[in-house]
Amino acid sequence: MAIISREQIVEGLVKILGKDQVITDEKVLKESSLDRYRKYEQVCEVYTQPIPAAVVNVMSAEEVSEVLKFANENEINVVPRTGHSAIEGGLETALKDSVVIDGSGMNKVLKVDTYNMQVTCQCGVPLQALDDMLREQGYTTGHSPQSKPLAQMGGLVATRSIGQFSTLYGGIEDMIVGLEAVFPNGKICRIKNIPRRAAGPDIRHIICGNEGAICFITEVTMKLFKWQPENNRYIGYKLDDQYMKLGFDCLREVMVAGYRPSFARLYDAADANMHFSGWLEEGKAILIWMAEGPANITPAIEAGIKEMMSKHPELEEVNPALIEKWYEGLNWGPEQIAEEAEEIKATQNIGITTEVSGSWDNIYEIYKTSCDRILAEVPDMTLMGGHSSHSYINGTNMYFVYYYNIVDCAPEEEINKYHDRINQIICEQVIKYGGSIVHHHGLGKARAKYVTQEYGSSYYMLKTLKQAFDPNGIMNMGTLIPLRK
Amino acid sequence: MRILGCFKAVPALDLLREEDWVADDSLRVDTEYVKLEWNCFDEGALEMMRKLSDLSEGLNVVFELDALTVGGKKADSFLKILYALGFSHAVRVESEEGAYTPPELLAELIAAYIQKKAEAYDVVVTGVQSADASHGKTPYLLAEMLQWPCISQVTGMEPAKGGCLKVTSQTGRGEKVQIVRPPCVLAVGNAPCAYLRVPTLKDKMRLGNRPIEYVDPGVLLSDAGAFADRIETLLALCPVDRSRDTVRIESGSPEEKAKVYYEQYLKGRLLKL
Ligand SMILES: Cc1cc2nc3c(=O)[nH]c(=O)nc-3n(C[C@H](O)[C@H](O)[C@H](O)COP(=O)(O)OP(=O)(O)OC[C@H]3O[C@@H](n4cnc5c(N)ncnc54)[C@H](O)[C@@H]3O)c2cc1C
DSSP states (O other): OOSSOHHHHHHHHHHHHOGGGEEOOHHHHHHTTOOGGGHHHHHHTOOOSOOOSEEEEOOSHHHHHHHHHHHHHTTOOEEEESSOOOOSSTTOOOSTTOEEEEOTTOOOEEEEETTTTEEEEETTOBHHHHHHHHHHTTEEOOOOOTTTTTOBHHHHHHTTOOOTTHHHHOOHHHHEEEEEEEOTTSOEEEEOOOSOOOSSSOTHHHHTTOTTSSOEEEEEEEEOEEOOGGGOEEEEEEEEGGGHHHHHHHHHHHHHTTOOOSEEEEEOHHHHHHHHTTTSOTTEEEEEEEEOSSTTTHHHHHHHHHHHHTTOTTOEEOOHHHHHHHHTTOOOOHHHHHHHHHHHHHHOEEEEEEEEEEETTTHHHHHHHHHHHHHHHSTTEEEEEEEEOOEETTEEEEEEEEEEEOOSOOHHHHIIIIIHHHHHHHHHHHHHHTOBSOSSSOOTTTSGGGHHHHHGGGHHHHHHHHHHHOTTOOBSTTSSSOOOO | OEEEEEEOEEEOGGGSOGGGOSBOTTSOBOOTTSOEEEOHHHHHHHHHHHHHHHHTTTSSOOOEEEEEEEEOGGGHHHHHHHHHTTOSEEEEEEOOTTOOOOHHHHHHHHHHHHHHOSSOOSEEEEESOOTTTOOOOHHHHHHHHHTOOEEEEEEEEEEETTTEEEEEEEETTEEEEEEEOSSEEEEEOSOSOOSOOOOOHHHHHHHTTSOOEEEOHHHHSSSTTOHHHHSOOOOOOOOOOOOOOOOOOOSSOHHHHHHHIIIIIIHHHHHHO
């Protein structure tokens, strides 16, 4: 915790950045003390976390360096931030008098290099703006998380995010080329842009996924791909919910056969009903693929998948146009967030998600036993379901979706009574069956308490990294590694 | 007090892509891929009914809530939700999925259902209009057919003494509060709470699967069998020509232009008045 007073922190920051870049407005500070992990508290405007001393807007790597040096010398906890769309408590200011370092002002696209197929941008570039600009020129980053209209490059790399087309393009870890980041002692490091190298460990992965707990990311270079939506093919099947195990097997079959669709999804009936109730009967699960790429490849992927699926009498093909139209409306922007807040206030009904991953041989057990336990152990549930949306040769993810009514419960109690309880059940089942408790949202502070179970003996490596780069413990404390109470 | 809530499940038009707002060969916008949702005014109305029932706890009055919709099979999931929320009886007057039912016919079907029911309803609650057709006529036509008074733009209902209801509504001149003795039709407008509460999965399992009463519309209408003929089909759309000629008075000072304008264009019209 800081060794100087709140006032001295603000004074010091003003000296470095000037008054205009140091925000101390009470409302801004309160809203900067949390993220969507405490969605209910956010909606009720109840703030239980320590309110930060300031939010600073940084405009260059040099400014970040100066701010970090100041924080490091005075043991001030800092929380890096860009798009503010985090959902696992990564943005919570867990210690008194923290400083939020906001990089959203660093929003320049520095270079679009279509010959080497890579784009370099600052950490505050919104992904939506970047990809829209690229698509106009016939290119794409291939990254399309549901939070595309909200998230920015720094946060996307910091959380090891993943997009809807990951089965083809991979997660962000497969897309990043080079990076620039600033460490707590003020050191600015650049990792150069090259297609591959074997010069020691891949140090990009110290930065990617650090969740602001090791360094501040200032610049990102991403790969480019050709944008050719005219070749897209959509494939969909409905099946009875009781055949979810078969659904996972179908996803596996396609991956194992060597196909690389961009989109591969399996929704259980509860989740499917929220998306497809216009045409999908109640009680039906749904399997969806999308093939992207050159014109001679996508029809082949479509034909291959269809041929494999035709062997399963439990599946019934659906009109691909319905899938195409649906997927375009999948992303969430500020409008949906605002509407959701109104709905929560009015109904006291809230929806949360938890994403995990597992191998092909345990994902169904993880899914089934988690759902069963939650329904049996947690009160006031109004929906329990989920989908698999990112498949790999050796397994897939499970994105649990659950809603509950908040009954007789103060806003500050909601997290204990419902959200954490559900998270706990899911994490316990995942650990029991051998999956990962976090597929793409990051550990944040919400699931940091399970980090030793998640890492096992390799926790030594994570802890050593943290201690080596952040010996004074100033980087987003409580994230990745839980605070000692 | 027996209250019948009438609602419609409508396509969530905000999920429709911009490029899909085009009429097909039969002059309809295809909304098949978007999910159905409660018509917004009806959702507020149904929640208001539930709140009214909550408010009656401890009072010497029981509100029995029933729900009715005219629609296809997809509406059943909405009726099941209402069962799970404690509604006593759910009715679907069967019509083809997505078929357009004109407000006159809709009102006639609801009125006939109410009149044929052995146990009389005291109040009918509807939304003021639906999001898909937006006629805003059904509650008034229904009230006329039932020969009941109608209050529109209702924003609140509370239990009142002597089997009455305290009804708040918005009028051109502000808010109006009336003590109403049923029977009456209440058309809910901008309800303070536009969202219906969500039933728990346990309630859905416990209450949601009670049988829905399916009613053949032909049985309700006086001229049986005429239902299908009266479902209106849009045959053509003719845009109203609102184009006008424009003349630019080019030369001269503003005074001269004004003079030309008066002499050539305005004077004649004024004389005609
Ligand atoms: C509606 C919705 C849908 C979502 N869908 C997806 C999805 O499909 N896929 C997915 O992967 N995620 C998803 N998320 C989660 C979230 O959008 C991602 O984690 C995203 O990567 C966060 O980016 P951001 O710019 O908003 O980061 P922030 O919210 O600002 O920060 C997120 C984390 O990164 C750290 N951080 C931020 N900037 C930096 C920086 N410059 N340097 C170091 N650390 C930094 C923060 O300290 C914090 O721990 C979703 C979130 C929402 C609200």
